[in-house]
Amino acid sequence: MLGNFSYCNPTKLYFGENSLENLSAELKKYGKNVVLVYGNNSAKKNGIYDEVVEILKKNQKNIAEIPGVMPNPTVEKLYEGIEIARKHNVDLLLAVGGGSVCDYCKAVSVSVNCDEDPWQKYYIDFDEPTCETIPVGCVLTMAGTGSEMNAGSVITNHKSKLKIGHVFADEKIMPRFSVLNPKYTLTLPHYQMVAGIYDIFNHICEQYFSGDDDNTSDYISEGLMKSLITSSRIANKDSQNYEARSNIMWTATWALNTLVAKGKSTDWMVHMLGQAVGAYTDATHGMTLAAVSIPYYKFIMPYGLEKFKRFAVNVWNVNPGGKTDEETALEGLKAMENWMKELGLVMNITDLGASEDMIEGIADSTLILEGGYKTLNHEEIAKILKECL
Ligand code: NZQ
Numbered sequence: 313m314l315g316n317f318s319y320c321n322p323t324k325l326y327f328g329e330n331s332l333e334n335l336s337a338e339l340k341k342y343g344k345n346v347v348l349v350y351g352n353n354s355a356k357k358n359g360i361y362d363e364v365v366e367i368l369k370k371n372q373k374n375i376a377e378i379p380g381v382m383p384n385p386t387v388e389k390l391y392e393g394i395e396i397a398r399k400h401n402v403d404l405l406l407a408v409g410g411g412s413v414c415d416y417c418k419a420v421s422v423s424v425n426c427d428e429d430p431w432q433k434y435y436i437d438f439d440e441p442t443c444e445t446i447p448v449g450c451v452l453t454m455a456g457t458g459s460e461m462n463a464g465s466v467i468t469n470h471k472s473k474l475k476i477g478h479v480f481a482d483e484k485i486m487p488r489f490s491v492l493n494p495k496y497t498l499t500l501p502h503y504q505m506v507a508g509i510y511d512i513f514n515h516i517c518e519q520y521f522s523g524d525d526d527n528t529s530d531y532i533s534e535g536l537m538k539s540l541i542t543s544s545r546i547a548n549k550d551s552q553n554y555e556a557r558s559n560i561m562w563t564a565t566w567a568l569n570t571l572v573a574k575g576k577s578t579d580w581m582v583h584m585l586g587q588a589v590g591a592y593t594d595a596t597h598g599m600t601l602a603a604v605s606i607p608y609y610k611f612i613m614p615y616g617l618e619k620f621k622r623f624a625v626n627v628w629n630v631n632p633g634g635k636t637d638e639e640t641a642l643e644g645l646k647a648m649e650n651w652m653k654e655l656g657l658v659m660n661i662t663d664l665g666a667s668e669d670m671i672e673g674i675a676d677s678t679l680i681l682e683g684g685y686k687t688l689n690h691e692e693i694a695k696i697l698k699e700c701l
């Protein structure tokens with residue numbers, strides 16, 4: 313465990329079938345004016361919206377709403393929400409939904425009292441808020457992003473073909489509390505469930521595939537990956553299996569709440585490629601990651617061979633006996649690819665709506681990060697993307 317770091321995660325979690333019972337106690341900590349934020353139809357259809365509104369009313373809150381937060385929330389929707397929150401003199405932003413709704417609330421939180429353009433300030437210049445921010449609470453309905461316990465917020469700008477995530481430096485931007493009821497995830501369509509599962513897996517990979525020291529974070533990551541693989545196989549066959557879905561939900565939170573990044577440089581290039589594909593296609597986040605992963609990992613494998621071998625042996629139970637390190641590592645990636653296909657993930661960007669003529673543009677939109685085993689250049693990004701078609 314080399315390096316120096318601090319760790320602080322102030323999000324209070326309430327987990328389990330009865331977790332919503334704790335919402336009342338949390339609400340008492342904030343002022344009267346609550347802005348309730350949710351997506352399209354799912355929360356109304358499955359009754360979660362009604363349950364939350366009843367609790368808000370019992371606590372005599374003045375409720376304003378921002379409905380219709382779309383998957384991959386847009387900058388236009390952000391501007392609309394800021395106005396609603398300002399008019400309501402908001403004390404608490406309450407997200408009821410998945411990562412998109414929770415991310416969106418954080419973006420509104422840092423923008424309500426900001427007199428600059430939030431897109432430019434937070435997503436182009438990567439500035440930190442200098443204004444007072446609004447507390448965010450979350451009732452999570454989809455497992456995947458980890459947004460319920462982190463300070464990340466991803467916003468899409470279709471005009472400039474950019475999908476950009478800002479991980480805010482101040483822990484105050486993390487939700488103050490999150491209600492995690494695995495039952496709420498049971499109504500997710502299979503496509504969203506498996507996209508979320510792969511998102512979780514890839515968050516762990518992005519942090520695991522970096523560095524070469526002996527680091528406790530890597531051992532935790534391997535445990536999380538094994539739990540996820542086991543539970544995903546159960547949930548894939550029996551989507552109503554509460555135990556599997558609860559493990560998936562808990563793993564999602566720990567996969568991206570800064571814990572397993574401790575002492576690591578972290579890679580995040582699958583996310584950069586996936587987000588650029590998302591900016592062009594508006595495809596589901598987890599599927600964009602699945603579609604670019606195998607060509608990316610095959611490309612960088614020679615630069616991080618030791619770790620890829622360890623991944624094969626410790627996560628996928630590959631027997632290294634009589635094999636070269638490269639053969640063992642490749643067998644690990646093959647096992648991962650087979651698992652992805654078993655879940656029914658989208659394995660190429662063509663099926664997400666990308667085409668060859670978009671490759672240069674997608675490569676231009678891909679932010680290049682330097683924490684992984686190989687820093688890519690523009691040509692290498694374009695080459696990998698072509699292999700993803
Ligand atoms: O809009 P509704 O009708 O609610 O439907 C949603 C949406 O269509 C549906 N859904 C959610 N809960 C449901 C449900 N349907 C039935 N039953 C339920 N219980 O699922 C669809 C997808 O929801 P969304 O919130 O978009 O999914 P996800 O949680 O994957 O969030 C994706 C967004 O998070 C960002 C992504 O880029 C993307 O914009 N990310 C945020 C991160 C972070 N904060 O750290 C990291 C991630 O890597 C990711 O980039």
Ligand code: ZN
Binds near residue numbers: 457511515583597
């Ligand atoms: Zn992700």
